[in-house]
Amino acid sequence: MLEYTPDTITDAVLQQMEQTPDARLKQIMAAAVRHLHDFAREVRLTPSEWLFGVQFLTKVGQMCSPDRQEFILLSDTLGLSTLVNLMHDTTATEAATHTSLLGPFFRENAPALAYGEQIARNDPGDEIVLWGRVTDVEGRPLRNAQVAIWQTSSEGAYDLQIDPSKPNFRGVFHTDDAGRYLARTVRPLGYFIPLDGPVADMIRAQHRHGKRPAHIHFLIGATGYRELVTALYLAGDEHLEDDVVFGASADLVVQERKDDPDCPIPGARSIHFDFTLSRASEADKLTGRVGADPSQILAPA
Ligand code: BEZ
Numbered sequence: 001m002l003e004y005t006p007d008t009i010t011d012a013v014l015q016q017m018e019q020t021p022d023a024r025l026k027q028i029m030a031a032a033v034r035h036l037h038d039f040a041r042e043v044r045l046t047p048s049e050w051l052f053g054v055q056f057l058t059k060v061g062q063m064c065s066p067d068r069q070e071f072i073l074l075s076d077t078l079g080l081s082t083l084v085n086l087m088h089d090t091t092a093t094e095a096a097t098h099t100s101l102l103g104p105f106f107r108e109n110a111p112a113l114a115y116g117e118q119i120a121r122n123d124p125g126d127e128i129v130l131w132g133r134v135t136d137v138e139g140r141p142l143r144n145a146q147v148a149i150w151q152t153s154s155e156g157a158y159d160l161q162i163d164p165s166k167p168n169f170r171g172v173f174h175t176d177d178a179g180r181y182l183a184r185t186v187r188p189l190g191y192f193i194p195l196d197g198p199v200a201d202m203i204r205a206q207h208r209h210g211k212r213p214a215h216i217h218f219l220i221g222a223t224g225y226r227e228l229v230t231a232l233y234l235a236g237d238e239h240l241e242d243d244v245v246f247g248a249s250a251d252l253v254v255q256e257r258k259d260d261p262d263c264p265i266p267g268a269r270s271i272h273f274d275f276t277l278s279r280a281s282e283a284d285k286l287t288g289r290v291g292a293d294p295s296q297i298l299a300p301a
Pocket residue numbers: 073076101102103104105193194212245
């Protein structure tokens with residue numbers, strides 16, 4: 001009969017999982033057990049600390065609803081989402097626009113809008129125009145690419161936080177024959193991540209500010225190309241360097257301009273960004289994306 005010690009328990013667990021038929025599941029679970037046990041040994045985890053962790057994860061789960069994904073928020077604030085995105089970018093067949101966080105406020109069924117339509121309703125903020133092209137890495141236009149855009153109001157709140165039954169500040173566009181997209185919006189504001197849940201308790205306990213810099217999300221898809229989940233960050237925001245979820249990165253910072261002579265709407269305040277997509281590989285069919293519409297995560301399988 002075995003007698004476990006802090007040094008032998010890990011191998012005993014790995015041994016019991018040895019017969020897992022799915023090789024990838026086996027690899028992931030073995031690594032998870034090894035790292036989890038090493039973590040507990042390193043900090044000499046006590047029973048009450050272990051229970052605190054269980055209670056914390058329970059609260060994270062209880063906070064989840066069709067409009068809220070607290071586990072993704074936890075992953076984001078621990079830098080795990082960005083780590084997975086960064087590794088994902090390194091596996092693209094071509095060097096394209098980099099990924100940034102999808103975040104917990106993406107919604108699948110945003111309204112379809114025509115070229116140049118406004119995504120914000122009933123918001124007194126400053127109008128800005130978003131324009132540019134979607135191309136392959138050689139600059140060839142991708143026509144009819146789907147460009148989903150979502151952001152906060154000019155006061156820094158997502159529609160899901162204001163009234164989940166009234167979609168706002170989001171829309172789905174398609175590129176024209178030259179790969180161009182054009183959307184009107186209002187200038188978004190940086191904001192605090194949701195402060196009413198266990199993740200915010202963690203952020204406060206760590207004396208972190210809990211803010212994201214102002215940004216605009218994009219999800220771009222074109223047949224035969226790797227889906228691009230990214231965001232543009234507004235130059236000048238005070239939290240570009242210390243985004244609480246590690247999404248802002250230098251290559252995605254954009255400058256708003258007034259009177260850009262190339263802007264399709266003369267005289268408008270505008271942001272120009274050209275996106276490039278990598279050709280999809282066979283493997284891309286299996287890799288998925290970091291994040292989802294919260295309601296779809298809760299939907300029965
Ligand atoms: C966001 O981009 O909206 C977001 C991302 C991660 C956590 C919270 C919000």
